[in-house]
Amino acid sequence: MSALLAAEWTRLTSTRLWLWGVLAALGSGGLIGLLALVGPENFTPPLPGLDTSQGTHVLLGLLGFTVFAPALLGTIAVSSEYRHRSITTTALFAPRRWTWLVAKLVIYAGAGLAYGAIAATTAGASLFGVATLKGITLGLPAATVAALLARIALAMAVYSMLGVAVGALLRNQVTALVAVGAYFYMIETVLMIVPGIKALYPYLPGGATAALTGFTYLADAIAGQTGAAEAHLLSAPAGGAVLVCYALIAAAVAVVAPLRRDIM
C-alpha cells in the first residue's frame, strides 16, 4: 500500500492539479476576506454586520459552501485516469483494483485537508484582518471562529474523498463533474422542498455538511420560507461521520460494481 500511496502522491504532485488546488483554496479564502471587506450589512438583502455573531457565521458558512471545489479535484483525480486511459497501466501494476482506489482516497483526503487548511487559514486571517482594519471586533470569539474554520477544513477533506468515490463510480469525467456540481447546488436544495424528504435532511450530504461546518443558513432559510419547523441537524462529529460514511459507501460501490467492469 505504501508503494501505491507514493505513486498517487507522485501523480498528484507531477501535474499542475495541485497548483490549481492551492490557487482555488487561496481564492475561496480570499473571497471571504473580500466579502468581509464589503461587509454583510451592505449585501442585498442586508445581513447583520461582522460585529454580530450571525454576520460572522454567514461569512464562515459561505466558505463552507465552497467544499465542492476539493470534491471536484478528487473527482478529476479518478475520472482523468479513465479519460486518458492510464487506467490500463494502473490496473496492470495493481491488479487488485480496490487497492489503488483506497490509495487515491487516502492521498486525496490528505490533499483535501491541506486545501481546507489553506482556505480556512486564508479566510481566518482575512476576517481578523478586515475586523482590525474596520476597527471592529468579530461577532464570535476567536476560539469559536478557529473551531468553525477547522470544521470546514475537515469537511473539505471528507468531500475530497467523496469526489474520488464519485469519480470511480461514474468514470466519465464530464458526467462526474456535472453530477457532483448539480447535486450540491441543485438537487439537494430541490429535495429540501419535498416535505417528507426534509426530515431526512440531517442525514443527506448537505445536512451532514451543515452539521459539520455549523452553517445552517440554508436549512434555516427553507424552514423560514416553508413555515415548517427547523430541521434539527446532527452534532458536528455525527455529521462528519455521516459524510465519511457516504464516501465509504460510494467507494465500496465503486469497488464492487464499476471497478469490476472490463477495461477495454
Place this chain on the structure above:
Amino acid sequence: MNVEVRGLTKTFGPASAVTDLSFEARAGIVTGFLGPNGAGKTTTMRMMLGLVAPTSGTATFGGRRYADLSHPSASVGAVLDSAGFHPAHTARDHLRVYARMGRYGPARVEQVADLTGVSAFADRLTRTLSTGMRQRLSLATALLGDPQVLLLDEPSNGLDPQGIAWLRHFVRELAAAGRTILVSSHVLGEIENTADHVVVIRDGRLVTTGPITGLYATATVLARSPQADLFAAKLGQSGIRVERRQPDLLRVHRLSTAEVAAAAASHGVMLHEITPERPTLEQAFLDLTGGSG
C-alpha cells in the same frame, strides 16, 4: 515462465469475441500471435492480464493467474496500446509514477528510458509525443519490473522502419535471454523474422499453432496443362484444393511436384510445366484463415 491459455472464451451479449481458445507461449522463444484485425487478439491479451473478465477459461503465467502473481509487474510486462498517458505528465513523470507503484527505484527509470530510447524525449509532455515515441514509452513502462514475460499487442504500430528493426532486434535479445514473448500482429512481415512459433486465430478461434516453419508446409505447385479443366476436375474429386490462375494454369495446394506429376499421369493428363511455389507467409496465412484476411 511459460504462459498457458486454456479454453478462454469471451462473449459480449450474443456476440462471441473469443471462443474456447487454448495455446501456450514458452520461455526463450518469441511466439507470434497472428490474426486479422478484429480476430480477438486484443481481447485475448486483456483477458490474460485480468483487464477483461473471461466468460470462461483461464490464462496463467507459471501456473498462476495474473492477479494472483505476488509481484505482477515484475513477472509480466504488457504493451497494449499507445494511449494511456496523462497529457500533462512528461515521459519521465509517467515512468516515475509507475516505478513507485511497482517499487522500482529512480535508477530503474533511467535504465529503461535508455534501453528504449525514451531518454531522448524524457522531459517532453506526453501529449506532444508521436505514436512511435508513445510505443517506446509504453515499452519502457512494461520493462520497469524487468519481467519474465512480455505481451506486446501490435507493438510496431506507428514505428518507423528503423524503429521496427530496433524492436525486432530487441525482442529477439529478450527471448535469447530466456524471456517469454508473445507478440500480436496482423502484419505478417513483422512476425516472419521475429517469431519462432505462431498462434493463428480468426473470429476468436484458433486456426493453427506450431513452429513458424510449419506455415510453409502449405506448399503449392503451379501446373500448366492444355487439359487444365479435366485435371482440375480430377484433383477436385480427390479432395485436393485447386485454384485457376490462367485458363491453362492451375495452382495445386498441399501436393509436391512429384505428387502432382503422379496425379497427372494416373489421370492421363498432359503437363507442360510444373513449378514448385514457396509460399509467402502472407499466402500461407490467407490459406489458413480462409482467404479474406
